[in-house]
Amino acid sequence: MQEKSVITRSIEVAGGVHAPGHLGELTQIIDFDLVDAVLEETGTREKRLRLLPSRVVVYFVLALALLDRCSYRATWGKLTAALAGLCLTRPSISSLSRARRRVGVAPLRRLFETLAGAVGLLGQPGVFYRGLRTVAIDGTHLHVPDEERVTWRYPKRVGDKLEFGYPLLRLLVVIECGTRALLAAAFGPETEGELA
Numbered sequence: 748m749q750e751k752s753v754i755t756r757s758i759e760v761a762g763g764v765h766a767p768g769h770l771g772e773l774t775q776i777i778d779f780d781l782v783d784a785v786l787e788e789t790g791t792r793e794k795r796l797r798l799l800p801s802r803v804v805v806y807f808v809l810a811l812a813l814l815d816r817c818s819y820r821a822t823w824g825k826l827t828a829a830l831a832g833l834c835l836t837r838p839s840i841s842s843l844s845r846a847r848r849r850v851g852v853a854p855l856r857r858l859f860e861t862l863a864g865a866v867g868l869l870g871q872p873g874v875f876y877r878g879l880r881t882v883a884i885d886g887t888h889l890h891v892p893d894e895e896r897v898t899w900r901y902p903k904r905v906g907d908k909l910e911f912g913y914p915l916l917r918l919l920v921v922i923e924c925g926t927r928a929l930l931a932a933a934f935g936p937e938t939e940g941e942l943a
Contacts, residue, residue, distance in 0.1 A: 773809060777858070782806070785861065789853040798836045799846040805854055808847060819843045859932065866928045874925030881924040886941045888915045901936050917941070 779802065786792040786801050793801050810826050811817075817825065819840045827835055838846075867874030874880065890913040891897050903910035915937035921930040 773806065773813075777806075777809070777862070781861065782854075782858070785854045785857045786850075789857050791850050791854050793849075797846075799838055799842060801850050801854070804843075804846045804850045805858070807843065808850075808855060859929075863929045863931065865923050865926075865930060867923050867926045871925050874923065882930060883922050883924055884919065884941065885922060886917055886919040888937055889918055890914075891916045902938065904937075 782802050782805050783792070786805070791801055799807075807822065807826060810822050811819075814822050814825060823838065823843065865880060867880070869875060891901050893903070893913050898914050901914040901916050903914050904912050917935050917937050917939060918932065919935070919941055920932045922928065923930055
C-alpha cells in the first residue's frame, strides 16, 4: 500500500486578462457566466477589453468584502496568488479604485438579488416551526468615509454643540435561521431605527 496519495481536482480558470477573476472556491459558487450575465443586464460590461475587465472587478470587490482587513494591494495579491505561472498585470491602487467606480454598485446589487434567498428544506432542523420558515432580523453599524458627499445621507453623531466621529451606516439583514442564508439586506442612515 502506498504511504502517500495525491488528490487532484481540475477547475476552470479564465484566460488572458480575465484570469485574475479566479478566486478558488468563490468561482465555484459564483461562476463566470452568472457574473457576465449580471454585467450585461445592468449595462456595466466594458465597451472595450481593458486590463481590468468588469468581470475581474466584480470578483475583486467580492474579495474585498471577504478579506475586509486587507488593503487593495494585498487583496489583489490573494486574488492572483494561485496564478503565479501566468503573466499578469499588477494594477496600481488608483487603477483598482477607478475600476470600482467604473463598474459601480448595480452589478453587485443584482448579483445579491440573484443569489439571496431561502435554501432550507422542510425537514431540516431549525428552518421551520409549525410550518412557517423561521427568520431573524439583525442589524449593525458600519463606519463610512467622512466626506461631504457621504455625510448628507449618513450624518455624524451630534453632541450638545458639535458633530463627532465618523458617519455611520446601518446595515439590516433578514437571515434564514436554520441555514444562515441571507434573504434580504437594506442600508440606511444610523439615525433610522431597525424597524423603520
